[in-house]
Amino acid sequence: MVGRWGRGFEPVSELRSLPFARRLAYFDGEFERLRRERRLPASSSARLRALEPLLRRGPSRSPGPRSALAAGALLLLLLLLPGGLLRAGPAARFLSFCGRALLIQVCQKYPTVESVQKVDPKVVLQKYLRQNLPLVITDGAEEWVALRDFTVPFLTRLFSGHPVLQNTIVCSYWDSQDSLEKSPSVFLEKIHHQRLAHWAVQWKNCNKAAAKVIRGFYLRPYFLPAVVELAESNWLLMAAQTENGGTGDPFVKVGDHDGDLLIWIAQLQGGFEVQLLPKDLCANNCTHYTLWLSPGEAVAVPLQMWEVQYRPSSATAIGLAATGNWLQDSR
Template identity: 65%
Template sequence: MVGRRGRARDISSNSASGLSSLPLARKLAYFDGEFERLQRERRLPASRSGRLRVLEPLLRCGACLSPGPSGDGRLALAAGVLLLLLLPGCLLLCGGPATRFLSFCGRVLLIQLLPYWDWTLYSNTDCLIRNPYYFARGLESLQLTDCINVCQKYPTVESLQKVDPKVVLQKYLRQNLPLVITDGAEEWVALREFTVPFLIRNCNKAAAKVIRGFYQRPYFLPPVVELAESNWLLMASQAENGGTEDKFIKVGDYDGDLLMWIAQLQGVFEIQLLPKDMCASNCTHYTLQLSPGEAVAVPLQMWEVQYRPFSSTAIGIAATGNWLQDSR
């Protein structure tokens, strides 16, 4: 046993200096050869603990042949890692061929990952994070029973204040029921600042940004509702003969949108809600008068919106919106 240990020590001491200059593959081949030789010469004990005692010098030698990085080596390693982290960002900023090259490398990497991880399941998924406001029932077509239910159970448009947005969505919008919010625009600067002379300006992007600074997203709209980029500015002033407009005006084109809201800022507008399609012969229309600070939310699947001024001067804002629905 002493001779075996002496032999192992000779290997570690005499060969360490020569092995240190060899590549890693040659070092591994050397130790494999030594291990096989010891097995052929039956110098390895039968028990596992005994074999470990004999191989301990070789293992210790392997550890000393592959020391950890020195101070300079650690600095170089840190610099390399930092470079790898910054490289993608630099390539993206450079744009052009560098961006295309990075995109190519990413695609190749994803293809190589396919045998080990099927990332296509996530790539083909519409939403990776569940939307708590997602409407699972789907975008259902309007039925005759929907028209009758609304007309029989909702004879007048309800008025609420300090209403919960979730209640607006679940109890009214998704049930095709319009709703007046009496404090819908109470806190807006526009309620105090908008006048006809103030609003006579060009309808360009710069002016639109300035005007949007006077009001914000209506508080009663739930987060699921995404508002359209363009808004309508409803404005009327006294005619030359002192009368007001008698005809109702339809509020724009809103194909595909599910919601419209109108907020009254100055004067009074008369809002008329007309039933659409099959509901037209089974439902009567609603006529509302909005006072300053009030707003109305109208589901557009069942209702068409038109307005006319009911005072010598009237100013309001209108916009449409939508929310995700399952098309099945």
């Protein structure tokens, strides 16, 4: 049967009956043939330009090269996704491009980051996380002990005196003084004794026992549905504002996500100015967002589209963060 794509196009019913490996091999062959015949854009940016208008406006009534690309993308979604994860190959890569075009569409239509309270976790999953939309939860950390206890003096005593925290090495450590020790307790003591005018430090508690100590000061965020599995590790983010404040302080990125789909940041003391930066090709099509967090508030950010950076918006600011993933459960 000859279809819009060219020679030997199989009916959907016949392709559905094939094993997953055969379906994937068929589409790999078709995409490779289209590429050789120069009927498929060679570069990723050209493919995205071809797909984005179709995904924004819907299918065209008159078939052409672009409508064929969109039809192929939708057919891949229909036929391949039920079979499991895609392996590397032309079809899998093309489907990835389709997903990125959809991300561009999402961020272009999202005018602001919404703020909610007493929100249903199911709403968070369906309306925001699965749509790659960040949101602020104004009551996200209201009941936490850390909201009351986590001050610079308290954390200095905790990390220098707790036997577990004192004897474990942290991960992804960074401070504004480029310290050689890479130790939270040493840096916090330096803040106290040298009375640094402005500073910033962040680290990841990746040791299980150390992360558990910090988890004793906060609860699992109520706004996260049960399907979200949080990482065992957690982050502490701390910074002091320059004398002039705000514009004189550089932004600090939160990295080392380990491929997780989500990060949440809870404000404990002072305030952070948080920027959400669109990733990759989305950066050329979407704006960045700037948020100001107050104590007790939290922001949840899907990491497939956004990168996160922050700086203090008060004399001293302290935040807590963690990452997580969720399974593709039934909706």
